[in-house]
Amino acid sequence: xxxxxxxxxxxxxxxxxxxxxxxxxxxxxxxxxxxxxxxxxxxxxxxxxxxxxxxxxxxxxxxxxxxxxxxxxxxxxxxxxxxxxxxxxxxxxxxxxxxxxxxxxxxxxxxxxxxxxxxxxxxxxxxxxxx
Numbered sequence: 001x002x003x004x005x006x007x008x009x010x011x012x013x014x015x016x017x018x019x020x021x022x023x024x025x026x027x028x029x030x031x032x033x034x035x036x037x038x039x040x041x042x043x044x045x046x047x048x049x050x051x052x053x054x055x056x057x058x059x060x061x062x063x064x065x066x067x068x069x070x071x072x073x074x075x076x077x078x079x080x081x082x083x084x085x086x087x088x089x090x091x092x093x094x095x096x097x098x099x100x101x102x103x104x105x106x107x108x109x110x111x112x113x114x115x116x117x118x119x120x121x122x123x124x125x126x127x128x129x130x131x
Contacts, residue, residue, distance in 0.1 A: 028052040030109060033097070037114040042085040045070075046113070048097070051077050058102035063113055064095035083113070092117035 030050040038044040046068075054076045061068040061081045068081035079099070094111030 027055060028107070030107070033109070033112055036112065037116055038083050040086040040088075040091050040115045040118065042083040044083045046081055046083060047074075048079040048081075048099075048109075049077060050079075053077065053079050056099075056101050056105070060100040062098040062100075064090050083115075086115035091115045 028050065029052055030048060032049040034047050034049070035044065038046070053073050056073065056079075059071050059073065059079065061071045061079070063083055064087070066084040066087070068084055070080070070082040072080050074080050092114065094114050097109040097112045099107040099109070
């Protein structure tokens with residue numbers, strides 16, 4: 001599960017973590033993320049797991065080029081956010097997760113999230129596809 005976090009850009013400095021050890025910089029450690037993929041319509045809660053998150057303070061999170069909503073630090077080991085709706089061009093390919101702090105620090109988790117391909121799965125979309 002840690003595979004996508006083996007190579008990450010942290011504060012615009014490339015950090016290659018040793019085989020599955022995650023990514024650590026300035027006391028912040030990114031270990032895992034769940035889920036790693038989601039529906040194109042967005043609205044799914046994602047949890048970044050690791051440690052040292054309370055020290056980050058206020059955060060902005062982006063999934064690819066789009067801002068996430070409901071961003072928060074649940075505890076020192078968990079950052080939560082809700083995925084935005086995907087652009088059609090972003091479906092089916094790995095996107096970077098950008099974490100920006102109020103103090104100006106930036107963390108980039110390369111290729112960490114993928115929107116599944118296919119029509120948006122909003123309520124009623126299955127029935128609409130059948131008609």
